[in-house]
Amino acid sequence: MPIYEYRCGACGHQLEALQKMTDDALTDCPACQQPALSKLISAAGFRLSGSGWYETDFKSGGKKNLKDKKDSADSTASTAE
DSSP: OOEEEEEETTTOOEEEEEOOTTSOOOOSOTTTOOSOEEEOOOOOOOOOOSTTSSGGGGOOTTOOOHHHHHHHHHHHHHHHO
16 A cells, blocks of 8 residues: 655644555644645655565576676677677
């Protein structure tokens, strides 16, 4: 579930709320009880976890980074000429 940021237009209170994407936006400020909350635009935060998300999870044996493979192919092509 995404974390949304809100700011109250009446008192300036800021808060974060963990909500489903289908949930209605919050409107009432928990600090001043006024219906003045507005959703802020912020950078999305997320975490990749579990097998297969990290570069090292795909490496086994002699496998290298894609960049390393490209560099090796370039050097092989230049020595073959």
